[in-house]
Amino acid sequence: MISQKKSNSRFTSFSNKSLFLFFGLLLILFLIWKSYTRVPPATDLPGLVLSRLYINQDTPKALRCRVEKDCVHVVMAANREYLAALLASTNSMELNSKRAIALHVLIGPGDRDFFEWTLREWLSIPVEIVEFNDERVKPLIKVWDGLRFHKNTLNYARFYLPMIFPHLSRIVYIDPDTIVRVDIGELSDKLDQHPHNLHYLAAVPANLLTFMRSSYAYILSCRDPDIASFVNCADDFFNAGVFVTDLERWREENITGQSERWMALNTQKKLWKWGSQPPLNLVFYRKWSRLESEWNFRDTGRDNFDPEMIKFVKIIHFTGKSKPWTIRGEKYWQWWCQYYPRKHELWFCQPQGIKALYPSSQLDYSFVRKTIHEGLRENGVSI
Secondary structure, eight states, X not given: OHHHHHHHHHHHHHHHHHHHHHHHHHHHHHHXXXXXXXXXXXXXXXXXXXXXXXXXXXXXXXXXXXXXXXXXXXXXXXXXXXXXXXXXXXXXXXXXXXXXXXXXXXXXXXOHHHHHHHHHHHOOSOEEEEEEOTTTTGGGOOOSSOOGGGGOGGGGGGXXXXXXXXXXXXXXXXXXXXXXXXXXXXXXXXXXXXXXXXXXXXXXXXXXXXXHHHBGGGTBOTTSXXXXXTOOTTSBOEEEEEEEXXXXXXXXXXXXXXXXXXXXXHTTSOOBSSSSHHHHHXXXXXXXXXXOGGGSBOGGGSTXXXXXXXXXXXXXXXXSSOOXXXXXXXXXXXXXXXXXXXGGGOGGGSTTGGGGOOTTOOSSTHHXXXXXXHHHHHTTOOO
């Protein structure tokens, strides 16, 4: 009897050790399998992201964005020349929004330090900075008829939004040369309302003065068989400087792949003029809904522009050459200066305006850029 008990005890001990080793081996195999089958993080995306940086993630506003389900995710793309514009636009959103905001900024290669210090120093909302690798899109860019800025690769970064931001679904995309005068959450909510909820994207029609300049015929080579078989050129196209969309729909329809196919075809023959607007309008042909013009007001550059119209505008978009942070943008200073975070540093944002000039002051954007550069140098950031 005693011998049998000892035997059972040894058997039980052996069984426990075997089970322990067995489950331990299973755990090791599972971890190995997991390391090979995991979904790669955003920073591992091949060819699109050079670096990714999060700032202001431990602030009360960042906590609010994590807690609130209706946090508005805003995406902007900007190079150094538009940094001042981005600061003013973001500040206008923050001051006028009732909802929490998270900013996602696409920047060009080599601009990370430049943007990191400035946005960390000047903004308090949570910010994600993504350094865009433009090597993939460069061979696809062919501007047959357009201006220098139409070749700027950052304009095409928006084609890759669902891949660059795999953690985002609904976003508001907005150009930095804007001022948002209302709660940006109102624009985000448009996709919940009819008829916008039936479409992939909501934007403002181009409305370029005449019917001809508002239709696809103005930007596309409508006699080309590939265009003619796909588009009714009498239809309106939209301005891609402000829109709200759901990136999940982009992923379902492979919008990025469609954009690249159109761009590749355009390198072989002229399908459109300008830069990134036409291919975006092609992939969303009859898949977008119209927003009221107040959500992307671009008439400030017209000769017959009436300043009284601004009272009814929700987003001012300063298209054209006369930007409000330049000497040529004098007529826009009253709307732009009130949102620039450090307007006291800019002579044209002072109450006396032009009278505050000193002989050594510079009369262009470099004055705004100079104030930012001085702060960077003082903090050891190379520019």
